Amino acid sequence: MTASITLLGKSAHRAIAAKVSVALAALLGVWVLPSQAGQSSGQFPVTINLQNSGGLPNAGLCRSRTSIGTFGTKVIVDCLTGTVVNFSGEASSLPWATVRDNSFRFMLNSYGVVGLQGTLDNYAGVGTITTWRTINLSDYDYLELMVHW
């Protein structure tokens, strides 16, 4: 994206100062140029192309202080900035690899179905959906789930 700017400037006329200077010059018999100052200014655009770091926009990853299977852990996720800005717990104690802004699969228990659905690996965990909401964007809707595990 480009935009053109053309800035043309003229000195700010200091008419009174100039007249006084010329008058003094005539009086003193010397040549004095009046000091002049001017400004030229114009706009130019600064463009920022922000790309999401993969996955869904505003994706957040909830992580807990305790191990899998413990309920009631409070997790704070700021989904406006697209990053987890505050969460309690130590990533080193988690049984899975540290993941940020990437896909993370939860093995959700379905009613009437015994056992987990899917394959458990470092990028998956068991959990229970506690809240959910739909996010409506201009050209895209997605479902956001809050999972406790």
Place this chain on the structure above:
Amino acid sequence: MKKFLISAITMIAALASMTPSAQAGTATGNFNVVINFTSACSVTGSLAPTFTYTSGQAALAPAAGVLGYTVTCTTGVPYTMALDGNGTGFTGTFTSPTGSYTNTASTLNYTLTLPAAVAGTGAAQAYSLGGNMAAGQGGKCTTLGGCTFTDAHVLTVTF
């Protein structure tokens, strides 16, 4: 009688030799030529810095796009260049030669740096604007795939 005659002839000869002398004179006066000279500067270019940034990226992002522009000032005229502080789409401050800004919509921070100006030469002097976006910023974007933001900055040349 003879002496008288000689004297008379001498006088006549003397009178005959007298001719009016030609005379020339000069008169001089001073006058001033007043030159009201207005110095001027102009800036031309298609300045359009662009930052391409991935949320949370580990490396600093330098500005790309069109960074060059030229300043043409009257020979000998010293001038300075400055950027703005707050403006459309952004907030910030300018402390020469660097301005620090925050794009309001994305919350991304970046800097713009002006080169050192020299006195005018009457010819176009080429300059290049610098810019950086620090690493590790999350930013804010609610559009799938990415967002584009534009800040309208002002470059001022004072002379």
